[in-house]
Amino acid sequence: MKFLVITDIHGNIENLDKLEPQFKEADAVLFAGDFCECFKTETSKPVLQSLVKKHDEIYAVLGNCDEPDFIEELEDAGINAERTLNYTEGLAIIGSGGGSKFTGKTPNEREEDDLIADFEILEQPEFENDFSNVILISHNPPKDTVCDAVNSELHAGSAKFRQLIENKKPLAVITGHIHEGVGTDKIGETVIMNSGSLGEKGTYGWLEVEKKNGSWTVSRAEIKSL
Numbered sequence: 418m419k420f421l422v423i424t425d426i427h428g429n430i431e432n433l434d435k436l437e438p439q440f441k442e443a444d445a446v447l448f449a450g451d452f453c454e455c456f457k458t459e460t461s462k463p464v465l466q467s468l469v470k471k472h473d474e475i476y477a478v479l480g481n482c483d484e485p486d487f488i489e490e491l492e493d494a495g496i497n498a499e500r501t502l503n504y505t506e507g508l509a510i511i512g513s514g515g516g517s518k519f520t521g522k523t524p525n526e527r528e529e530d531d532l533i534a535d536f537e538i539l540e541q542p543e544f545e546n547d548f549s550n551v552i553l554i555s556h557n558p559p560k561d562t563v564c565d566a567v568n569s570e571l572h573a574g575s576a577k578f579r580q581l582i583e584n585k586k587p588l589a590v591i592t593g594h595i596h597e598g599v600g601t602d603k604i605g606e607t608v609i610m611n612s613g614s615l616g617e618k619g620t621y622g623w624l625e626v627e628k629k630n631g632s633w634t635v636s637r638a639e640i641k642s643l
Contacts, residue, residue: 418506421446421472422612422622424556424593425480428454429616430467435643436621440471445505447624448496449593450514450556451480454616455523458484469494476503480556481516481523481594488514498554500535507628508588511538512554516594517575532557533577539585550633551587552626558592562602564611565595582607588633589624601638608635619643 421443426433440446448468453461461483468475476498477491491497498512513535515525532555539548558565558574559582565574573595582590582604589608599613599620612622625637 418508418626419444420622420624420626422449422591422610422624423447423615424449424591424612425451425596425614425616426464426468427451427482427614427616428457428460428464430464432615432619432643433464433467433471435619436615437471439621439623443472445474445476446472447510447552447554447591448475448477449480449554449591449612450478451482451593451614451616452487453482455482458482458487458524461487462490465490465494469496474505476510476512476554478512478554478556479514479525481525483514484524485515500538502538502541507550508626508633509544509551510554511536511551514556516557519573529575529577532575533581536581539581548585548587551585552589552591553582553587554591556592556594558595558598558611559590559604559609562598562604562609563600564592564598564602564609566598567595568597579604582609588626589635589638591622591624599640601640608638610638610640612640 613620
């Protein structure tokens, strides 16, 4: 299955429009939050309206710059992945929106425990302690990978999210928020991807997964530029 991975559009519909060929090739789209330009929350809805026209299967969460109640717009559009269990082709997709508390200036900063609580659905008995078909989308990245590196000395991700990944061992984690942390990494066998800010850097991700001998694997995880 082929996924177009995007995050941090920040109101830049022009860059979103440049991805028309990728939208057509992808089986589904994973969006890790920040519809709006920072401190201009009125730019969220135009981005959402543009995004939903581009593909029939989109899984999205909010970013720290998005108003918390904008989640209702995602629900109405049928693309909300926060605190929900979504299935596609046997893959389970679950999301967490917003960023951890930092400056207190952006509208959707949350306590670390609240961010992790969005994944409580993983405790449902249907998983039977096997999370190898699970893709997590989180605007806030896990700690200590290339994907949360602000610079060579500062990693701004969540330690508790990293611990959850180490314990559950999902197939992949899609994240954003840290614009400097563009890249792919691994925590154990879990692939971590921060495709970088589409709006500011013009970068996006391409993720391909396949099922072989009854097990899901990541066959391709790449960062690309417009």
